[in-house]
Amino acid sequence: MTLQAYVLRRVLLLVPMIVGISLLTFVVSHMVPADPVSAMLTDKARPETVAAFREQWGLDRPLPEQYLRYLGGLLRLDFGVSIFSHHPVADDLALYLPATLELATTALLVTVFLGIPLGVLTAVYRESWLDRVVRVVSLLGASAPIFWLAIVGLLVFYSWLDWVPGPGRIDARIAAPQTITGLYTVDSLLTQNWDAFGSSVRHLILPALVLGGNQMVYLLRVTRSSVLEVLGQEYVRTAHAKGLGWWTVVYRHAVPNALIPTVAYLGLSYGSLLAGAVVTEIVFAWPGMGRYALQGTTRLDFPAIVGVTTVIAVIYVAVNLVVDVAQSFMDPRIRLGR
Amino acid sequence: MSQQKPKGKESVTTSAIRKCTRRQFIGLTLAGGVGVAGASLFTACAQPAPPTATTAPAAGPAATAAPAAGASKTLVVGVSIDDIVSLDPHRAMEVIYPVFDHACYETLVTYENNDFSKPLPALATSWDVSSDAKVYTFKLRQGVKFASGNPMTSDDVKWSYERLINLKGQPAFFLDSLDKVEAPDAQTVKVTLKQSDASFLAAITAPPVAIIDRKTAEAHGATAAADAGKTDKAEQWLTSNSIGTGPYVITQYTAKGQVQLKRNQNAWKPAKYFDEVLVKGVPDAGTQQLMLQKGDIDLAGNLQPEHIQALKGNKDVAVASTPSTDVAYLGMTRDPKKNEALAKPEVGQAIRAAIDYEGLKALVPGSVRDAFIVTSGLAGSLPVSEAPATDLNKAKELLTKAGYPNGFKAKLNVSATMVRAGAKIVNIAQKVQADLAKVGIQIELVTAEDNVWRDGFKAGAHEMTITGYFMDYPDTSNYLAVFLPDGLMAKRMGYTLDKDTQGLVPLLQKALATPDESKRLPMYQDIQRKILADGPWAALIEPLMSYAHRADIKGVLAEPTYYFSPQNFYR
Numbered sequence: 001m002t003l004q005a006y007v008l009r010r011v012l013l014l015v016p017m018i019v020g021i022s023l024l025t026f027v028v029s030h031m032v033p034a035d036p037v038s039a040m041l042t043d044k045a046r047p048e049t050v051a052a053f054r055e056q057w058g059l060d061r062p063l064p065e066q067y068l069r070y071l072g073g074l075l076r077l078d079f080g081v082s083i084f085s086h087h088p089v090a091d092d093l094a095l096y097l098p099a100t101l102e103l104a105t106t107a108l109l110v111t112v113f114l115g116i117p118l119g120v121l122t123a124v125y126r127e128s129w130l131d132r133v134v135r136v137v138s139l140l141g142a143s144a145p146i147f148w149l150a151i152v153g154l155l156v157f158y159s160w161l162d163w164v165p166g167p168g169r170i171d172a173r174i175a176a177p178q179t180i181t182g183l184y185t186v187d188s189l190l191t192q193n194w195d196a197f198g199s200s201v202r203h204l205i206l207p208a209l210v211l212g213g214n215q216m217v218y219l220l221r222v223t224r225s226s227v228l229e230v231l232g233q234e235y236v237r238t239a240h241a242k243g244l245g246w247w248t249v250v251y252r253h254a255v256p257n258a259l260i261p262t263v264a265y266l267g268l269s270y271g272s273l274l275a276g277a278v279v280t281e282i283v284f285a286w287p288g289m290g291r292y293a294l295q296g297t298t299r300l301d302f303p304a305i306v307g308v309t310t311v312i313a314v315i316y317v318a319v320n321l322v323v324d325v326a327q328s329f330m331d332p333r334i335r336l337g338r
Numbered sequence: 339m340s341q342q343k344p345k346g347k348e349s350v351t352t353s354a355i356r357k358c359t360r361r362q363f364i365g366l367t368l369a370g371g372v373g374v375a376g377a378s379l380f381t382a383c384a385q386p387a388p389p390t391a392t393t394a395p396a397a398g399p400a401a402t403a404a405p406a407a408g409a410s411k412t413l414v415v416g417v418s419i420d421d422i423v424s425l426d427p428h429r430a431m432e433v434i435y436p437v438f439d440h441a442c443y444e445t446l447v448t449y450e451n452n453d454f455s456k457p458l459p460a461l462a463t464s465w466d467v468s469s470d471a472k473v474y475t476f477k478l479r480q481g482v483k484f485a486s487g488n489p490m491t492s493d494d495v496k497w498s499y500e501r502l503i504n505l506k507g508q509p510a511f512f513l514d515s516l517d518k519v520e521a522p523d524a525q526t527v528k529v530t531l532k533q534s535d536a537s538f539l540a541a542i543t544a545p546p547v548a549i550i551d552r553k554t555a556e557a558h559g560a561t562a563a564a565d566a567g568k569t570d571k572a573e574q575w576l577t578s579n580s581i582g583t584g585p586y587v588i589t590q591y592t593a594k595g596q597v598q599l600k601r602n603q604n605a606w607k608p609a610k611y612f613d614e615v616l617v618k619g620v621p622d623a624g625t626q627q628l629m630l631q632k633g634d635i636d637l638a639g640n641l642q643p644e645h646i647q648a649l650k651g652n653k654d655v656a657v658a659s660t661p662s663t664d665v666a667y668l669g670m671t672r673d674p675k676k677n678e679a680l681a682k683p684e685v686g687q688a689i690r691a692a693i694d695y696e697g698l699k700a701l702v703p704g705s706v707r708d709a710f711i712v713t714s715g716l717a718g719s720l721p722v723s724e725a726p727a728t729d730l731n732k733a734k735e736l737l738t739k740a741g742y743p744n745g746f747k748a749k750l751n752v753s754a755t756m757v758r759a760g761a762k763i764v765n766i767a768q769k770v771q772a773d774l775a776k777v778g779i780q781i782e783l784v785t786a787e788d789n790v791w792r793d794g795f796k797a798g799a800h801e802m803t804i805t806g807y808f809m810d811y812p813d814t815s816n817y818l819a820v821f822l823p824d825g826l827m828a829k830r831m832g833y834t835l836d837k838d839t840q841g842l843v844p845l846l847q848k849a850l851a852t853p854d855e856s857k858r859l860p861m862y863q864d865i866q867r868k869i870l871a872d873g874p875w876a877a878l879i880e881p882l883m884s885y886a887h888r889a890d891i892k893g894v895l896a897e898p899t900y901y902f903s904p905q906n907f908y909r
Contacts, residue, residue: 046826
């Protein structure tokens with residue numbers, strides 16, 4: 001099997017996976033002993049209102065019929081209409097997904113550009129001042145819940161020090177850039193709207209650091225232990241014996257080999273960033289998919305839940321596919337499709 | 339080789355300190371959590387790299403506002419808008435909708451400044467009520483224009499009322515009693531009710547009974563036809579636009595992001611000061627508190643008592659409060675199949691006598707007490723002096739009389755997460771549980787996820803429950819109707835018509851047929867006295883509703899039915 005065939009197979013596997021996800025979500029959300037109508041309408045809703053609502057949303061039909069109708073749409077890439085927002089789930093996702101992607105991707109950059117260098121440095125300068133400080137701080141960071149980090153981050157850097165702007169994607173008084181991709185930074189660049197660009201970048205800093213910083217701790221640890229392991233390998237000693245400079249050995253021989261598990265971890269990490277953005281989005285008033293997912297869950301809005309789950313699953317699979325392929329290039333011993 | 343001393347070591351570490359910029363500091367510190375190590379890093383970094391405006395400019399109002407001289411005439415509100423489904427006034431019934439309804443639309447009559455004693459003219463300048471309170475004739479205000487510039491006429495009123503009813507959405511109930519609405523001439527509206535209803539004027543002050551611009555609405559797919567619930571296509575458009583006569587218009591809506599309101603240039607009664615209102619979606623109350631302290635928002639919409647408490651002593655922040663009208667109450671089943679003891683009226687009386695109301699008030703700071711489930715400030719409510727008193731001996735006597743000298747067992751179902759105007763229902767339930775234990779009633783507290791509780795509540799499955807009821811429009815009958823036998827809430831507690839031994843329902847009908855307030859209000863009070871004697875309810879407490887705002891914003895009032903009115907704010 002060629003690489004192309006391998007990729008194709010992985011993509012096709014998405015279909016049964018999505019059916020599985022939708023069935024599982026449907027079953028779980030209907031096992032909850034609560035009625036979506038109760039979750040949508042207030043306690044004061046008159047019985048006539050409840051009946052009209054049920055009929056309008058097809059909730060009066062038998063469960064298997066509800067599921068099959070939904071699945072039929074899903075296989076035609078129609079996510080249906082959110083019972084809560086009254087909008088097509090696809091439209092909702094198009095609205096909220098870019099905000100989350102922008103945040104999660106920036107957070108991933110934080111993870112990579114802080115986690116890997118720090119991981120390498122702490123391994124190279126093992127037991128040094130830097131290593132000890134980073135280890136203690138990362139232990140604290142890993143133990144601190146993300147909402148706490150978010151609140152404390154806001155308190156210190158927004159409220160006290162005034163280094164970063166307050167919550168939200170952009171300053172209240174700056175209009176959002178014209179929507180092209182939905183990513184404020186990209187759209188403002190494309191439309192050369194520098195005010196919006198500056199503001200949206202500044203608004204990204206703290207939430208991305210909080211979200212990415214949390215993941216970074218784990219990446220740092222994976223990188224550190226991996227580099228340590230590689231530094232003890234014989235080929236590293238050989239490289240030194242050849243008379244190569246110390247940093248040349250580290251950067252050309254040790255680090256590339258040590259990064260293979262790190263890259264694998266990154267794939268998992270991006271999924272966690274996407275799915276784990278809920279709390280960050282609430283504290284930072286970030287209008288993203290995490291909040292949409294939370295709302296879907298609390299309102300028993302089945303189409304919204306399946307929509308979010310499917311999108312995250314697809315991104316997760318895609319990212320890990322990229323990781324697999326990247327690994328096969330990084331390590332010739334890994335052969336895909338054989 | 340790790341034991342080999344790397345040449346660059348010293349320079350790397352020292353330069354790490356020397357070049358520790360703010361950006362790195364944020365990264366290093368936050369990455370590992372703001373802990374002790376972070377604090378020590380901070381002391382190392384802060385001095386060599388003092389904050390300058392190059393990398394991350396300050397975010398205070400000075401930086402965010404356009405460089406216009408002086409204070410901008412933009413009001414920024416931070417509030418959770420996640421649950422907004424619609425801003426179509428005839429549909430919306432979720433969070434904070436009254437603010438938008440009231441800022442962008444108007445009703446025929448209205449109330450101002452929390453004075454609910456009598457309706458004031460709004461789009462109608464005068465009205466005439468038939469002696470049986472069945473026919474209401476309104477004269478409309480001359481020269482009123484919608485935001486579009488279209489003149490407001492009786493046809494718009496008729497059409498708006500019909501649309502509200504025929505959409506069959508949640509707010510349709512405000513016009514439950516309406517039979518037909520006619521427009522005999524451009525300035526006259528004649529409303530005929532199905533039955534006498536002296537509370538009709540109060541009901542149509544509710545923000546959803548908004549008069550909207552028929553012509554513009556129809557151009558965007560709105561209809562008032564009988565099947566409007568299925569054929570009206572204007573919801574989405576009406577969520578990012580508004581077509582009322584009110585002081586503001588909605589100019590932008592981003593779901594979960596923000597709602598922008600701008601001054602309606604055609605308003606007959608313009609907004610007092612602010613040209614623009616930005617309602618930012620800030621779901622977290624703690625974040626709202628920080629933004630308010632910082633001055634990035636002018637008003638916080640969802641602060642809980644603990645945040646309000648934390649803001650005390652802050653000179654830049656003021657708090658506007660009012661009784662929420664959301665009366666927390668205990669409901670007890672009257673269905674002997676669910677609980678034989680609770681089904682007896684004497685047991686209800688005993689429970690009312692066993693509850694420590696003062697203790698409950700202490701539990702929820704700022705809360706007030708009501709005699710029955712009617713906010714005390716409302717004309718026609720029973721004076722608090724007539725509220726049931728805590729009297730354990732009386733409670734025991736009543737229990738003995740009912741045949742339960744040693745008490746009995748009952749289940750109390752509550753939502754685990756429900757908060758009514760800042761009061762956590764679970765805490766109230768625990769207090770009630772402890773109070774009832776003193777007279778031998780053993781309560782099993784059943785907490786459930788909110789939706790699960792709600793389902794059981796709506797299905798009438800609970801023996802006892804605690805929740806709240808807030809006023810939709812300022813007439814005592816708005817509360818009474820649902821708690822009297824066969825009312826919406828009463829049915830859920832098995833309090834059906836066959837248990838109406840005192841004829842409460844006919845009494846309410848009689849009151850509603852009496853337009854003369856001096857006669858009607860005593861009738862409301864009489865009903866409350868009677869239902870307190872044998873009904874299945876105990877009014878517990880009424881928490882405050884509070885909005886914290888920047889002290890330089892004046893004219894802020896917490897209003898039970900409108901929440902707050904940006905059109906009256908000024909700086």
